[in-house]
Amino acid sequence: MKCWVAGLVWLAVTGFSVSAQAAEPPAPAPHNRAEAVKVIADLRRVVADGGIERLESVRIGGIDQWVSIRGNDRRNPVLLMLHGGPGWVAMPTSWYFQRGWEEYFTVVQWDQRGAGKTYVANDPAQVAPTMSRERMIADSEEMVAWLRREFGKDKIFVMGQSWGSYLGLELAQRRPGWLHAYIGIGQLTNAPESERRGWAWTLQQAREDGNAEAVAELEALAPYAPGSAPVPLENLFKQRRWLNYYGGMVHNRRGGDAEAAAITLSPEYTDQDVAGIWKGNDFSMQHLLGEVLTLDMSAVRELKVPLFLFEGRHDYNVSSELAAQWFQTVKAPTKQLVWFEQSAHEVMIEEPGKTLLTLVQQVRPIAERAGDGAR
Template sequence: MKPLLSLLFLLASAVAPAMAAAPVAPASREASTAIIANLRKVVSDQGVERLEKVRIGGIDQWVSIRGNDRRNPVLLMLHGGPGWVAMPTSWYFQRGWEEYFTVVQWDQRGAGKTYAANDPAVVAPTMTRERMIADSEEMVAWLRGEFGKDRIFVLGHSWGSYLGLELAQRRPEWLHAYIGIGQISNAPESERRGWAWTLQQARADGNAEAVAELNALAPYAQGSTPVPLDALFKQRRWLNHYGGMVHNRRGGDAEAAAVKLSPEYTDQDVADVWKGNDFSMQHLLGEVLTLDMSAVRELKTPLFLFEGRHDHNVSSELAAQWFATVKAPSKQLVWFEQSAHEVMIEEPGKTLLTLVQQVRPIAERAGDAPR
């Protein structure tokens, strides 16, 4: 037996350096996404892993539903943008959530896979705030019925925080709690503060090009008139450059590139995702940035805010000021000190811990979670 063991050891020792010296790269995007899909495959006995179209608001809308135990509470994430879908980057930040929640990623009307599944010319007239709110209500109602739940959690990010806050006001009896990330409060004031902060960074950096371009936008976001999108994009270019969207990064290129590794997205979906993003922004963004949600003073569902300390894309400072004024059955503001606007990607570990330790117990106390 000993000679055989020695032979096996020698063979392993010989093979290991050879494998390390010549790694085999995936041959294609298909091969790369297959690796990710297999690695995060839900294999638990009570698990759920679904990618499908649901008829919402008269059109086909795509959802991904994933979780280790279908008895867990349902958590619906409302992505930002409008059009900045979270489904294709969820492979990075969401896997841990799925042990404690049944997580639903939904590509909203005009965005992502839903954009690709419908004729934009037909959908365009329906791209209104009220229709998007109605879609959100329909989606929550469908999930409650599909999983036999009286209540679910809703997490809204950025633009999705507007939809989530509307849901929390209109349908509190359907929610265990509302969680806002990059919460919209006073959008025009947020824009003004973002512009002023960016100009300050550019001056400190000696960036004459940025200073000139930002000064040319003044007066920026005055009154209730929508900011022209070309002006907004110029402001965002430099705000992102100085880390106002992702802390200590020059822009969101890493997050955008992660879309290409999404197992949920076909090659065509990847090609179309930015078309959907542009389509959604053209129809919704200007009006959204005129909203002052700080007038909301009371909610009848528990409230959580997850705020990046360095978020200047949607001012976390303003969100905290609003949070201090609102009444709710319970509320908690959690600061993410190493994040800007993309909290769940920038600090995924703290996001998971907060969801598990602070949010999920609400469902446990309601009997909507296995112990």
């Protein structure tokens, strides 16, 4: 009897082996960007009945601006993500962190004016005079209005990360009737104080590390970000160099090299788009960043929409400590602060599982209660 059973097991194992050998051999590993992108694009292709997968330009603010729209069911709530920077696009890394969201939301990634695919699609010389905070807010309002019309939704969700959290908070104040809720990641509050705290933390890390080069370079910046005057970008970049080195942007990583590499695998981006990302990032920073770092949004004391903050415990790029202090002072119909204990500034990339769970369990029910979403 034992021999008979053993024989069946042997047949099953060898039979599987024969079947595997008879099957078509697996595709070879990709050797270049085009091959790698094809693998990623096919793996995450939206095949669900009633799904949506669009990549297109929309006329916003008088220029063509690019969006990616993806989801498994058009009936789901719409979630617009406002990327950081200015100019640090999220569309080309969304293939990594976003796929799970698409089962519960129709997710919109938008390359803002002066950034990413939108930068490449337009003449920088013509766009440059329009690069202002008010124009960017107006673009955001136009984008939300277009999505509401396009999908027949009274309200959508808006998520703002870093610089995008400034735009998102402005939207929440100006157009509360258009939003189910506002979600801030790496929320900008008192920017000058955030800069000072980031510099002080970085200097402390450098001293503890015995890094004489970093200490000398950081001490030479003192007094750093005094008052509310714009920080010269040259000084800012020196501070960020060492802040990133010590994990103040991505926890336990020395900078955003992994994220930058992931950008090159984006199915939404052509080779020309990838080459233009860094030009667009520099272009946007030169026109917007200095002024942004003078802002103090902690004066906002009341919102008329539900508020969520997703904050990395180790975020010193935009101080999560200051964001938490502001959260305690602001009034909203409902509000929730969610700490991500293993993250710094890139919460959705550093803890994608917890981000997904929080969106599904805490955020989406607001739309469901309003009758918006597939059942």
